[in-house]
Amino acid sequence: MARILAYTSPARGHLYPLTPILDELRRRGHDIALRTLASQVATMRARGFNAHPVDARIETIEHDDWRARNQLQAIRRTVQTFCARAEYDAADLRQAIADEQPDALLVDISCWGGLTVAEAWDGPWASFCPYPLPLQSRDTTVRAGIRTRSRPPGPVS
DSSP states (O other), X not given: OOEXXXXXXXXXXXXXTTHHHHHHHHHTTOEEEEEEOGGGXXXXXXXXXXXXEOOHHHHHSOOOGGGOSSHHHHXXXXXXXXXXXXXXXXXXXXXXXXXXXXXXXXXXXXXXXXXXHHHHSSSXXXXXXXXXXXXXXXXXXXXXXXXXXXXXXXXXX
């Protein structure tokens, strides 16, 4: 079976949505290598994953969007955080690939440096998003900022 390397942002809210997927891949016989936040390494090893912490410098860069006074400031802080971490997560994922020799990668959407490494890597990879994406349903329309449901085809009673 395949050796899969998963790389997460240093947050429980990014690790735990991915965990059931990794559990299922392991159940199907794949070998799982994981780089994640240091405080969760022992827990992930107990699940049967070859887990190691991400570069400690990544965890020291606080995601402080909660300090923002409005949405624009929050987005700016988020971009600053992801850019600051990118230098370290790129090098960290590159080293993890060299250490683990994976057949495939799963990279957190918030690891911008890691995503660039995955794109340049010569193997299959995918990114994962640990939170719901704001996707519009096919059966809705938006008019003047108001979302309405389209009527199903057929007669209206």
